[in-house]
Amino acid sequence: MTDLQASNSTQYRRLRVALLGAGAVGSQVADLLLRHGDELADRAGASLELAGIAVRDVNAKRDVELPAELFTTDAESLIVGSDIVIELMGGIEPAREQLLLALNSGADVVTANKALLATHGPELFEAADQVGASVYYEAAAAGAIPIIRPLRDSLAGDRVVRIMGIVNGTTNYILDRMDTEGADFAEVLADAQRLGYAESDPTADVEGYDAAQKAAILASLAFHTTVPLDAVYREGITQITPAMIDEARAAGFVIKLLAVCERLTVDGAESISVRVYPALVARTHPLASVHGANNAVFVEAEAAGSLMFYGAGAGGVQTASAVLGDVVSAARRHIAGGVGVGESTRANLPTVPIGHVITRYQVTLEVADQPGVLASIAGILSDGGVSVATVVQTVEGPSAGSETDGSATARLIIGTHRAPEQALSDTVERLASSAVVDRVVSVLRVEGE
Numbered sequence: 001m002t003d004l005q006a007s008n009s010t011q012y013r014r015l016r017v018a019l020l021g022a023g024a025v026g027s028q029v030a031d032l033l034l035r036h037g038d039e040l041a042d043r044a045g046a047s048l049e050l051a052g053i054a055v056r057d058v059n060a061k062r063d064v065e066l067p068a069e070l071f072t073t074d075a076e077s078l079i080v081g082s083d084i085v086i087e088l089m090g091g092i093e094p095a096r097e098q099l100l101l102a103l104n105s106g107a108d109v110v111t112a113n114k115a116l117l118a119t120h121g122p123e124l125f126e127a128a129d130q131v132g133a134s135v136y137y138e139a140a141a142a143g144a145i146p147i148i149r150p151l152r153d154s155l156a157g158d159r160v161v162r163i164m165g166i167v168n169g170t171t172n173y174i175l176d177r178m179d180t181e182g183a184d185f186a187e188v189l190a191d192a193q194r195l196g197y198a199e200s201d202p203t204a205d206v207e208g209y210d211a212a213q214k215a216a217i218l219a220s221l222a223f224h225t226t227v228p229l230d231a232v233y234r235e236g237i238t239q240i241t242p243a244m245i246d247e248a249r250a251a252g253f254v255i256k257l258l259a260v261c262e263r264l265t266v267d268g269a270e271s272i273s274v275r276v277y278p279a280l281v282a283r284t285h286p287l288a289s290v291h292g293a294n295n296a297v298f299v300e301a302e303a304a305g306s307l308m309f310y311g312a313g314a315g316g317v318q319t320a321s322a323v324l325g326d327v328v329s330a331a332r333r334h335i336a337g338g339v340g341v342g343e344s345t346r347a348n349l350p351t352v353p354i355g356h357v358i359t360r361y362q363v364t365l366e367v368a369d370q371p372g373v374l375a376s377i378a379g380i381l382s383d384g385g386v387s388v389a390t391v392v393q394t395v396e397g398p399s400a401g402s403e404t405d406g407s408a409t410a411r412l413i414i415g416t417h418r419a420p421e422q423a424l425s426d427t428v429e430r431l432a433s434s435a436v437v438d439r440v441v442s443v444l445r446v447e448g449e
C-alpha cells in the first residue's frame, strides 16, 4: 500500500490508527471508523486506516460484527508505528504503559479513560509535551457531551467561576426515580442493575468515585490547574431516603448528585474547591430537569454567563461519537504538523478543604415536642455562627426507640443562610450531643443559588 489513499476523488495521506479495546465503546468506534471512513477522511484531511484492534480474547463475541483479521492480543506491536492510538480498555494498567509507549513512539493518543486521567493525567501530558504530541479525552467526562473542548478552547479567553455537573448517569437515574416514584434507594438500585444502568458492583457510581474522577478532570481544565483526585471531597448517595426526597420537594428542591468545581477566595487568596455530594437543587434550576440517566454540565463564566451542556453521559455508540471527534482532531493535527497544544496548568491554584466552602444547608432534626426546644436549638445555631432562614416543624406520634419516653416527637427542617461548612459541621455536632435533639436525621447542602 502507498502512503496516499483515495477517498472519493481526493488523495489523502494515510494515517495508521490502533484501537485498544473493543467493548461497549471500542466496538462502536471500530464500526463507525470502518463504515464512515470516506466521510471522516474528508473531514480530517487524512485517510484513517484501522490497523488493528487489541483485546484480551480475540474470539469474544462483540456488540457489532468486525473483521476477525483486525483482532490481536499483541497491543505493543500494534502501537509501534501507529499515528493515532485510541485507548478504550479502561483501568490503569496496561492502559498507562501502553499510552506512554504510544506517545514515546510519536503517536497522538485518544482515550475515554477517566480513572487513568484523574490519577496519571499529568504523567501522560508530560510525556506528550516531551515529544510534541497530544492527548485527547473528550469522552472521559460526560460521555457524548462536548465539554472538554468547550472548557479547553471555547472558554480559554474567559474565567470560569463555577461548574455544577450531573456527571454520573447511574446516580441520576436512581435519584430521579426516587423523586418521581417515591421508591427507595435499594429498590431502584436493584432495578438499575437489572436494566444495565448500574454495575453488579455499583460502588464507583453510588459512592461518587466516578463523579469525583470527572470532577478532577473538569476542574483541572476550568481552572488551569492540576487537580489531583485526592483533593476532591466526595460523598455518595447511599444515605438518601424517600423522606429526604419528600422534604426536599416540600421545600422546592430536588436532590441531585453534583460535581461542583468552584473558584473561591480564602484568606484573600484565590483558590478552588472541588467536591461531589448529593445536594439540593431548586426545582427551577436547569439541572433539576435532567432526568433519567442523562448528564448535564452547568458552567458559569465571568463574561459568558451561564452555559448548559446536556445529553447522554454514557452508552457505547454515544461515547464513540466523542471519541471519533477526537480522532478527527488528532488526524488534523498530524497532517498540519507542529507540536500539540498541551495542558494549561500554569494558574496552579490551591484546592481548599471542604471546611472553607460556603453554602446554604437544610438540617433535619428529630426533637422532643416540648416547650423551649426550638429556642435551645436556635441558640446552638446562633452560637455556632449559623443563621436560620426557615424552620418547618412537623409533629409525629411517640417514636419507637426515641429518648422522649413515649412523648410526641417533632421533626424540625431548618433552612440556614449561607454559612462556612466548618461552622455548620461543628454546630451539627453540638446539636447531635445536645439534650434536646434526639437525632440529626440529615444535613444537605443547597447548590445553584
Ligand code: NAP
Residues within 6 Å of the ligand: 020, 021, 022, 023, 024, 025, 026, 054, 055, 056, 057, 058, 060, 075, 087, 088, 089, 090, 091, 093, 094, 112, 113, 114, 115, 139, 140, 143, 313, 314, 315, 316, 319
Ligand atoms: P468494556 O466494555 O469493559 O471493554 C473493554 C475492552 O478492553 C474489551 O474489549 C477488553 O477486551 C479490552 N481490554 C481490557 N483489558 C485489556 C487488556 N489488558 N489488554 C487488552 N485488551 C483489554 O469497556 P467500555 O465500557 O467500552 O469502556 C472503555 C473506556 O471508556 C473506559 O475507560 C470507560 O471508563 C470509558 N467510558 C465508557 C463509557 C460507556 O458508556 N461504556 C462512557 C464513557 C467513557 P476483551 O473484550 O477481549 O475482554
